[in-house]
Amino acid sequence: MSTGTRPPDPGRDPGLQPERTRLAWRRTTLACTVVTALAARSALHGGPSAPGLAVTALCCVLWAAFLLLAQLRIRALARPGPPPALAARHATAAVLCTVAVAVCAAALVL
Amino acid sequence: MIDFVRNVRLWFAPEEVRKEGSTPDYRFSLANERTFLAWLRTALALIAGGFAVDQFLPRLPQGWRIGLALALLGAGVLCSLRAVDHWVRCERAMRRGEDLPASRFPAVLSLLVTAVAVVMVVVVFAGWAA
Known part of the structure; x- marks a missing residue:
């Protein structure tokens, strides 16, 4: 099975x-x-209401923020050369999005 | 607790983490990042569990429903905060060449999830029997 072996690309991480x-x-x-x-389903379950729509909109904004963070990080990883380490602010921002969604959830449950 | 407060400062100040020790192999940093993301997913799953209890068990008594949902949501918040805390501590330990921090959190979380699951089973069966 030597037909498939090629010298590895030095820029590629074998792992x-x-x-x-x-x-x-x-x-x-x-x-x-x-x-x-799930948040949108919970907020709009009994028909659309002003607070329900507000919480849904907030959750959508938080989701978009998380998507943006992921997208920025993915782009940084895709650059040639050794990838930079995750910045603490970046990790904290992702965690704060999660915490904010949980707070929205608590507001919906109560 | 004082350690925790000092770590909170590090969450927002990447430069301070980078001042110490030497940069580890990027593969270790990426592995640490993936562990952080796995904990963040666990937190999101707990939050989703809170929503699920609230929405898919409507016949549960109100107090139980809210209590269980809030317990799961609280666990989710705790888990996500701990995720970034653990990530910072691991990053720093790797830079300093120390051992990675040991943690009681996985045991505490699994006990909490077990407790919620047992309560849920008991409450749902009691609801059927009634």
């Missing part, structure tokens, strides 16, 4: 670490999408 990290961001964005959909 595919940047790709795995990119997919981890994608998975997390997907989880965030599911939570946002």
Whole structure:
């Protein structure tokens, strides 16, 4: 089976670490999408109301913010050369989006 | 607790993390980032669980429903805050060449999830029996 072996591209990580990290961001964005959909369902369940629409809009903004963070990080990982480490502010922003969604959820439950 | 407050400052100040020690192999940093994201997904799943209890168990008594939902949402918030805290501490330990921080959090979280699950099973069965 020597036909398939080629000298490895020196710019490529054989462990595919940047790709795995990119997919981890994608998975997390997907989880965030599911939570946002559940929030919208909960807020608009008994017919549209002003507070329900406001919470839905807020959750959509938070989801968009998370998507933007993921997109920025994915772009940074895709650049040639060794990928830069995640910035603490970036991680904190993603966590704050999650916490804000949880606060919206608590407001909807109560 | 004082450590926690000092770490909160680090969440917003990447330069301070980078001042210490030497930059580790980028693969270790990316692995730490993926662990952080996995904890963040766990937090999102707990929040989704809170929504699910609220919406898909409408016949539950009001107090139980709100209590269980808030417990899951609280666990989600705790889990996401701890995710960034643990990420910062691991990043710093790797830069300094120290051991990675040990943590009781996974055990506490699994006990909490077990408790919520047991309560949910009991409440749902009680609801059927009534």
